[in-house]
Amino acid sequence: MFAPSPTTDPPLSCSVLVPGNMMEPLVDRPGPQIGRSSLGERMASCCSYRTLQAWLPILTWLPKYRLSWLQMDLIAGLTVGLTTVPQALAYAEVAGLPVQYGLYSAFMGGFIYTFLGTSKDVTLGPTAIMSLLCASYVGGDPVRAVLLTLLCGTIQTAMALLRLGFLLDFISFPVIKGFTCAAAVTIGFGQVKNVLGLKDIPHEFFLQVYYTFYRIPETRIGDVVLGLLCLYLLVMLQWMKSTLEPPSEQDTPLTRAAHSLVWGIATVRNALVVVAASFVAFSWNAFGSPVFTITGKTSQGLPPFRAPPLSETTPNGTSISFGEIVEDFGGGLAVIPFMGVLESIAIAKAFASQNDYRIDANQELFAIGLTNIMGSFVSAYPVTGSFGRTAVNSQTGVCTPAGGIVTGVVVLLSLAFLMPAFYYIPKASLAAVIICAVVPMVDYRVVIQFWRIRKLDLVPFLTTFLLSFWEVQYGIVGGVVVSGLMLLYNVARPSIKVCDHGVLVMELDSGLSFPSTEYLNTVLYTQALQASPPRSVVLDCHHVNTVDYTVVNELRDLLRQFKLRGVGLIFSGLQYSVLEVLLAADLPDLRHTASVEAALTILSGNTQ
Numbered sequence: 001m002f003a004p005s006p007t008t009d010p011p012l013s014c015s016v017l018v019p020g021n022m023m024e025p026l027v028d029r030p031g032p033q034i035g036r037s038s039l040g041e042r043m044a045s046c047c048s049y050r051t052l053q054a055w056l057p058i059l060t061w062l063p064k065y066r067l068s069w070l071q072m073d074l075i076a077g078l079t080v081g082l083t084t085v086p087q088a089l090a091y092a093e094v095a096g097l098p099v100q101y102g103l104y105s106a107f108m109g110g111f112i113y114t115f116l117g118t119s120k121d122v123t124l125g126p127t128a129i130m131s132l133l134c135a136s137y138v139g140g141d142p143v144r145a146v147l148l149t150l151l152c153g154t155i156q157t158a159m160a161l162l163r164l165g166f167l168l169d170f171i172s173f174p175v176i177k178g179f180t181c182a183a184a185v186t187i188g189f190g191q192v193k194n195v196l197g198l199k200d201i202p203h204e205f206f207l208q209v210y211y212t213f214y215r216i217p218e219t220r221i222g223d224v225v226l227g228l229l230c231l232y233l234l235v236m237l238q239w240m241k242s243t244l245e246p247p248s249e250q251d252t253p254l255t256r257a258a259h260s261l262v263w264g265i266a267t268v269r270n271a272l273v274v275v276a277a278s279f280v281a282f283s284w285n286a287f288g289s290p291v292f293t294i295t296g297k298t299s300q301g302l303p304p305f306r307a308p309p310l311s312e313t314t315p316n317g318t319s320i321s322f323g324e325i326v327e328d329f330g331g332g333l334a335v336i337p338f339m340g341v342l343e344s345i346a347i348a349k350a351f352a353s354q355n356d357y358r359i360d361a362n363q364e365l366f367a368i369g370l371t372n373i374m375g376s377f378v379s380a381y382p383v384t385g386s387f388g389r390t391a392v393n394s395q396t397g398v399c400t401p402a403g404g405i406v407t408g409v410v411v412l413l414s415l416a417f418l419m420p421a422f423y424y425i426p427k428a429s430l431a432a433v434i435i436c437a438v439v440p441m442v443d444y445r446v447v448i449q450f451w452r453i454r455k456l457d458l459v460p461f462l463t464t465f466l467l468s469f470w471e472v473q474y475g476i477v478g479g480v481v482v483s484g485l486m487l488l489y490n491v492a493r494p495s496i497k498v499c500d501h502g503v504l505v506m507e508l509d510s511g512l513s514f515p516s517t518e519y520l521n522t523v524l525y526t527q528a529l530q531a532s533p534p535r536s537v538v539l540d541c542h543h544v545n546t547v548d549y550t551v552v553n554e555l556r557d558l559l560r561q562f563k564l565r566g567v568g569l570i571f572s573g574l575q576y577s578v579l580e581v582l583l584a585a586d587l588p589d590l591r592h593t594a595s596v597e598a599a600l601t602i603l604s605g606n607t608q
Helices: 039-046 049-055 058-064 067-094 100-104 108-116 128-138 142-161 165-170 173-190 192-196 205-214 221-243 253-267 269-286 322-329 332-354 361-378 387-395 403-424 427-441 445-453 455-470 472-492 514-529 549-564 576-584 596-607
Strands: 013-017 496-500 504-508 537-540 569-572
Touching: 049 058, 049 361, 058 108, 067 100, 067 128, 067 253, 067 269, 067 387, 067 403, 067 427, 100 403, 108 361, 108 403, 128 142, 128 173, 128 332, 128 427, 128 472, 142 165, 142 322, 142 332, 142 361, 165 332, 165 361, 165 472, 173 192, 173 205, 173 332, 173 427, 173 445, 173 455, 173 472, 192 205, 192 221, 192 427, 205 455, 221 253, 221 269, 221 427, 253 269, 269 403, 269 427, 322 332, 332 361, 332 387, 332 472, 445 455, 455 472, 472 514, 496 514, 504 514, 514 537, 514 549, 537 596, 549 569, 549 576, 569 596
Parallel strands: 504 537, 537 569
Antiparallel strands: 013 496, 496 504
16 A cells, blocks of 8 residues: 655765755555444444443542552642632732732632642642733723633633634744743733732733833832742742752751641742731831731622623713623634643643653543633633642642642632732732742753754744743734744745766655646746756655645646656555545556655656
């Protein structure tokens, strides 16, 4: 069925026609042999316990659950919970929403993902990037944020049910990196105003930069001192954790206990710094010296479980319909669901590789979608996987997704009992938490890697990075368009290796489709038909696995032109599927061989 790859003598002269940076050659692999099954067998398969396990992964690990795992899951869940609470409060600020909405968004993912997730490490909740995207489309309106969550979840769930996860493959790594770097800069600089104690700074990035520097004389000294002190403590604790040597078997129990204490303090550093800063702010307020900008009054208690609003009434009594709100979201209904899924699946794949297990990307998509749908019933804004909290989860030794339940309970307890204490949280301390969380996202090393490995990848990276400062959606769309054009260029200009054996041998390194026909025609004309005298050609097609009608029509004309000039065109190494199409087209004077050697023998004999 598949012709073997030709083995020829060393060519007299060879060159590779590469019009730009080409894709790597594809290797032919025979497809799997799929047997026919009866309708009954397929229905039985759909209703089997294995299928149920695929949709509910908890059924895979729960029957094997051990008591020793429970201890590790409790410790990991509690640690992640203490990290989640201050981050959720801080990310709500990034989203432009009241701080309690960060906590509303932080607990549902732990419960849903326990049942539906395929990674033991991933934690779902508010993140810096999703908060920034949310701020771009909801304008600080909680009603729109909740409705956006419902719509995002619905889109993500529909994609999972329709198995459309492959669409994410069209967003390339340079685009993702360009967006995350720009988002980190935007989010980080957006918190400078809170460290300086400035108010009423515009949200647009360039205006934000201008007015932040313009209003520096209005800086509040208390916020600056507290913010810088919080930054210093967070950086030092992070450095302590990263340089901490793992305990050895020779260490004494006291040394191991000290190691665990330092590691624990460094891990929950966000919570400790925010609590300490809140205590300082409370003390100054109690003595009648409110020198810090504090969070202020927040809603108390758990959010009500109710259907998300499908319309909105403005303070002046104007009613905004569901359709008008959806129209206002515009491209956000594509950007936010896609970026949420991309972020979470990338994190899941990274930790699955690190910890030697596999994830199901489509099931991850389903878990995120259902989390957002259910989250909209408790006033959450869109969530996704968090890299920082997932790393904490993994490092703490979590054994199953059940650690998410403990994290969710910690957040619920905070909502139930600690909301009055959040009144005194200084905004400068939350800004410090956010800045420390997003700084690692600015990965300057990736630029060096692009330059060293493939310079052309800097084009979509820089396009996305620069446009994202204007509008987030423009950055992503611009990067995807540039990546798509580069991909289409590779399709339209395939790499063709030309070797001279007295007869020209042209080896195609990819499939033939209608965008590449003009280029193939040009190469054959310039190298063979317009040469003096005209040259015969062997077209080595063992890499070609598909052709379309446009290609067949062009080949018909090429065969005619070769015949008119008294030279030959022979196809070698045709795959069965391609040969079947060419034979069905009934091309006149079509000649094909199993190998290049056989074609060279035929053409050499004709020449003699």
